[in-house]
Amino acid sequence: SGKSKVTIVGSGNWGSVAAKLIASNTLKLHSFHDQVRMWVFEETLPSGEKLSDVINRTNENVKYLPGIKLGKNIIADPDLENAVKDANMLVFVTPHQFMEGICKKLVGKVNKDVEAISLIKGMEVKKEGPRMISNLISEQLGINCCVLMGANIANEIALEQLSEATVGYRENKDIAEKWVQLFNTPYFIVTAVQDVEGIELCGTLKNVVAIAAGLVDGLEMGNNTKAAIMRIGLREMKALSKLLFSSVKDSTFFESCGVADLITTCLGGRNRKVAEAFAKNGGKRSFDDLEAEMLQGQKLQGVSTAKEVYEVLSHRGWLELFPLFATVHEIAIGHLPPSAIVKYSEHKPMLS
Ligand code: NAD
Numbered sequence: 499s500g501k502s503k504v505t506i507v508g509s510g511n512w513g514s515v516a517a518k519l520i521a522s523n524t525l526k527l528h529s530f531h532d533q534v535r536m537w538v539f540e541e542t543l544p545s546g547e548k549l550s551d552v553i554n555r556t557n558e559n560v561k562y563l564p565g566i567k568l569g570k571n572i573i574a575d576p577d578l579e580n581a582v583k584d585a586n587m588l589v590f591v592t593p594h595q596f597m598e599g600i601c602k603k604l605v606g607k608v609n610k611d612v613e614a615i616s617l618i619k620g621m622e623v624k625k626e627g628p629r630m631i632s633n634l635i636s637e638q639l640g641i642n643c644c645v646l647m648g649a650n651i652a653n654e655i656a657l658e659q660l661s662e663a664t665v666g667y668r669e670n671k672d673i674a675e676k677w678v679q680l681f682n683t684p685y686f687i688v689t690a691v692q693d694v695e696g697i698e699l700c701g702t703l704k705n706v707v708a709i710a711a712g713l714v715d716g717l718e719m720g721n722n723t724k725a726a727i728m729r730i731g732l733r734e735m736k737a738l739s740k741l742l743f744s745s746v747k748d749s750t751f752f753e754s755c756g757v758a759d760l761i762t763t764c765l766g767g768r769n770r771k772v773a774e775a776f777a778k779n780g781g782k783r784s785f786d787d788l789e790a791e792m793l794q795g796q797k798l799q800g801v802s803t804a805k806e807v808y809e810v811l812s813h814r815g816w817l818e819l820f821p822l823f824a825t826v827h828e829i830a831i832g833h834l835p836p837s838a839i840v841k842y843s844e845h846k847p848m849l850s
């Protein structure tokens with residue numbers, strides 16, 4: 499048949515909610531196979547059962563999204579190669595630090611005419627410079643890769659509360675529309691925009707600003723301070739995105755992936771929450787420690803992204819142009835105290 503088969507690579511907190519959105523749509527739309535495979539990074543639960551078995555038995559990801567039914571047409575599969583082998587649409591949604599390893603395992607295993615989309619917020623840094631995750635997927639697997647980013651705290655979308663998102667595409671508007679069809683629901687409003695780099699950089703860089711916002715919360719500063727940090731952060735997001743890719747559009751920062759994601763993450767995200775605890779502890783307990791204790795297996799992206807951004811900035815000689823980004827990393831590694839986040843005006847002015 500000409501129906502598209504969808505596989506989701508990843509099954510964390512957002513991965514599971516993405517599965518729920520997709521599963522509801524493939525049942526309704528004739529252009530997709532009903533059944534959707536979801537690759538699960540296998541683990542054994544305290545009960546002794548395998549996570550993938552429990553998902554298939556209960557239709558719930560009891561570890562990463564408890565209490566929410568995913569849809570009976572979701573099949574959890576712990577075998578990565580098997581999960582992707584018949585797919586012609588691949589949805590990538592894992593913490594960014596695992597994607598290099600996952601791509602290595604997938605080389606030669608996916609069909610060449612597969613279309614991919616990345617929901618992953620992050621980048622990697624190599625000698626050659628920064629590489630966005632959609633680009634890693636695209637280059638390693640020889641396939642086209644769109645992105646989906648937005649103001650999307652997963653637990654809220656799981657409860658079907660209205661949210662918006664942005665799909666980024668390169669040239670092919672038809673492919674972008676197909677992804678919009680797959681994700682869009684009455685409570686999840688998706689818009690396609692032709693600016694992959696801008697959209698992916700928004701999703702990636704706002705996690706560093708969210709760490710800064712969480713530090714401000716932990717220091718018990720008020721809303722004005724937090725708003726100032728968000729404004730300065732947004733300016734740095736825009737300036738760095740444009741320095742890295744001259745094609746990035748100003749209007750992208752006003753889409754869901756831009757200012758809206760920045761706001762929701764700085765108010766209610768995991769990066770914010772753990773950074774608040776970090777500042778409350780005076781920086782004496784590491785982010786790794788707090789992440790393990792507070793997030794039960796879920797992963798932060800902002801701390802490693804701050805490091806990656808710092809490497810890019812220092813390599814290019816841009817550190818003093820981006821005092822907020824640089825300061826977040828220096829605080830995270832213990833070179834500066836959490837309070838340095840509000841000593842910010844002593845630094846040189848940044849790019850406008
Ligand atoms: P998560 O934070 O829940 O991460 C845990 C996942 O990582 C689990 O599925 C776990 O099995 C897996 N994992 C652990 N070790 C692994 C390994 N060695 N190899 C492969 N996988 C491993 O994940 P998430 O919330 O689904 O986030 C995925 C991406 O989506 C991130 O880039 C995140 O920024 C982005 N995102 C998250 C949200 C959200 O609200 N959770 C919203 C929008 C975007």
Ligand code: 13P
Nearest residue numbers: 648649650651767768769
């Ligand atoms: P956190 O990872 O900080 O929870 O942010 C989630 C997110 O990206 C919301 O869009």
